Amino acid sequence: MSIYFVNLTIMRVALGQFNAIVGDLAGNAEKMRRIWAEALQSNVDLLVFPELAVCGYPPEDLLHKKHFLQDNRLIVDKLAADCPDKTTIVGFAESYRRKSYNSAAVLQTGRINKIYRKGILVDYGVFDERRHFQPGTEPVVINIAGLDVAITICADIWDTDWLAGLLGNTTKIQMIINISASPFHLGKIEKRQEIISRCAKEFNCAVAYCNLVGGQDELVFDGRSIFADSAGKLIAKGRAFAEDILIADIIPTGGSLKRSLGMASVQVKPMPPPAPQPTDLLDEVYQALVLGTRDYAQKNGFKKVLLGLSGGIDSSVTAAIAVAALGPENVVGITMPSKFNSPETIADAEKVAKNLGIEFLTIPIEPILKQFDQALKEVPGWDSEGIAYENLQARIRGGILMSLSNQFGSLVLTTGNKSETAVGYATLYGDTAGGFAVIKDVPKTMVYKLAERINKISGRQIIPADVLNRPPTAELKPGQKDSDSLPDYDLLDKILKGYVEEDKSVQQLVESGLPQDVVLRVIRMVDRNEYKRRQSPPGVKITLKAFGKDRRLPITNRYSSFDDKM
């Protein structure tokens, strides 16, 4: 039978998965030039860069500036001239006939030969594409090394019916390129793989999927570019949360007759070695947090970060992530005890700092607290033992951290987790004060698991057992515990997942077995604390729905389905 096997041709494709910086058009182009030069060494026919690689993703309202779109075009023209050999595909923001498009330019022989314009624009979650772009309606199929290759952008391959309609005679196509800027969240890679595999099978062709990498404000793009063969098998995957050049040979088998009969196939042969992948979900989260923190700091020009170390689990984990992101020499931990902080927690804060090898400062706040209290006592009705007094401690700490940030140009990391962010168990302008909220999308129950993982990764007890085992406390009054104000974190996190991430109603939550009184209490807390979240710093999105651009709720909001229903 093998005499019928005709190996028509081979196309070598490189996916240049790189870390673009939003707005840094010249810098991104420079990176792409270097990748191009490197790819040429491997004798590739086609080099692919991610969606909006020229300007980074998402450029948001920069797209409203005409000169920004003009500059995008200038950069692509220059890139084409600088990279004349072989074919390069690069995403950029395009102004065409007075409208804006999310486009892919095909660079050949020193110029832009064709442009594909994204057809399926997305407006869910963190995306606002209709705000900025018009949808394209024309397919672009190019022939490279004898193969017919269709170009698509991100969501274009999600709706295979739409894509089949766009492409027309799909039996001609041997590969679909998908350039993407797909941010990470837990479960995303599985979803993505499923879509790519389905697309390959439906069009009976290889798929080359090139994703962006890097942190951008709330988002982390996780790379993991993919080659799939025409059977839908994922043949090769790029590095996770890091730059990579993923190269493979695309080998069609069977001629055009066989293709038209659906009997041909397209094989993919990757260049070794395969990139290591995250071991599990926790590993993914850890890597996302590290990259997100590193990129936010560095892309915004910060070398050093500082954070309050309380001896609790949240600040310990945040500090460990900061160290992994920026190195111990660039992290400063500060403990700011009042009379309510136990010697044990103060000692634990110091222990964590020592274990991580970071600079550690102690600034007692008791004298400042006293002075504040004395001033406020002049106002009739001030309660020197009330909640406002408790929170004053957090506000003094916030003031100290921000003063040090102001003095030394360091970025302040906040340490609040998703559970407390959700229910507002935080002091506005107190512990929420800072530039980047590392674990704001990590539920408390996962913070514990992360702590254990951090200890495991480093092969020693970086975060002391005491910190892991002590009942959580804000230490703002004597003997205080989180459990005085909040339900058990296991229960709380279950309710929050249902309410925040899945938009479930009280009725649905209760029917799923959660206790009604606690559900009602938690939901009220979540709803009433939207104003605090609105003023919180950005942090890494790791779940399906993070607080921020992902979940846009009014502050002024009287909706409470439970009043009507229960």
Place this chain on the structure above:
Amino acid sequence: MSIYFVNLTIMRVALGQFNAIVGDLAGNAEKMRRIWAEALQSNVDLLVFPELAVCGYPPEDLLHKKHFLQDNRLIVDKLAADCPDKTTIVGFAESYRRKSYNSAAVLQTGRINKIYRKGILVDYGVFDERRHFQPGTEPVVINIAGLDVAITICADIWDTDWLAGLLGNTTKIQMIINISASPFHLGKIEKRQEIISRCAKEFNCAVAYCNLVGGQDELVFDGRSIFADSAGKLIAKGRAFAEDILIADIIPTGGSLKRSLGMASVQVKPMPPPAPQPTDLLDEVYQALVLGTRDYAQKNGFKKVLLGLSGGIDSSVTAAIAVAALGPENVVGITMPSKFNSPETIADAEKVAKNLGIEFLTIPIEPILKQFDQALKEVPGWDSEGIAYENLQARIRGGILMSLSNQFGSLVLTTGNKSETAVGYATLYGDTAGGFAVIKDVPKTMVYKLAERINKISGRQIIPADVLNRPPTAELKPGQKDSDSLPDYDLLDKILKGYVEEDKSVQQLVESGLPQDVVLRVIRMVDRNEYKRRQSPPGVKITLKAFGKDRRLPITNRYSSFDDKM
């Protein structure tokens, strides 16, 4: 000639322009029931409520909750049953065949008789409609009192070609109803009037435009519902920034033959008396700020507000607006002098409080500042005369205000204007700390005009001449003036209008006659301070483009067109 005049019929229409609260479905319905009962007294044939009147506008991601959409429907069904007489049209969020629509229900004989679904969804500025809704594609024309009436929602009448296509035989139509939720900004009413007038002329029919009223987070809906006749003349306008029931008789002249020949007309006869309208732009701004502040406080359950009174123009104007919004008995002014505050400004702060008749507290911050400084001096490198030290004063004041807010349940108003918000001339967690930023969208040059207007309205010098004439200063170090750090406000505001509101490039700004060095300096400041704005409280939008949902720029952003171009 009058024998050819055939008055076929008369339809009496009421526009129920009311203040809906987002999420308060039952409360909004109760208001509509009361308006319905009142309108019946005037013997109307048709009562019209605004866009999304049932749930308020914009409900944002509440629309992602299935039960929210179900509740919308339940409320409309109940409203139909409760208001069986005549015809009522009401906007609501609809779930239809598993998709969501921005819809208008026609209530007749106790039930929903027809539903129109908005066709033109908008995604610019503060709007995110594609995130939540599918566009409708079917026209709805109803016959009331012998007249053919087409229903449209907001942007549906902007594109008259699209609308003509939707409506088909438009010669049949004698009135277009447009239910709207159109937020205020300067120049909006002129735009709106132009659109309504054009629509009336193009379709040769009357237009009944019913707009929402009230403050919702950043937005203020200004009401000013409108009746236009078929000549495009605006016959009647509802109250500005207040609830109103605007009633008019719609009187077609000429029969169907004349209509089909384009020779008929539709007259509008309003019920007296006409509502007073704002006298000028400044009056519009003043009313918008007052309503926005009142509604943010009251809809969020605050009776009282407090703010820092520095004796400067910004806090004086903010206090005056707060008093107009909530009454002097609900406003507390606090002066928090350090050693850098002059006796004159402290005296002016007190004078403003006295003039406004509000409670006034003095809390000197010098002892707290000393204690902070002493603690921070332990950190090598702390500069007791540097910028961080200066800003510490603002942070202490923020801490005091938030502590009082915490203790007494009052809302803190911040006092920053648009000019300083733009360039980041503010201390994060200092003077930006609070719940609502009253004048955040008012440029400094306009703040002065507002101050003069406030004095004029009240017929006396509420804001002392000294406050108006003293060179602006933050008083954070000896002899400090704003002009040490910032260009002259006249120049600054011109640059900001071009850069922020009109998205102009450096080149364009310079070509318009602005000095290049100052333009470059200002733009750098604007770009670098996005992180501060992201954590600022909401405030009233009054310009075409406010900071907030209107202008969505990445924090991590290296774009600087001037580097490439100049």
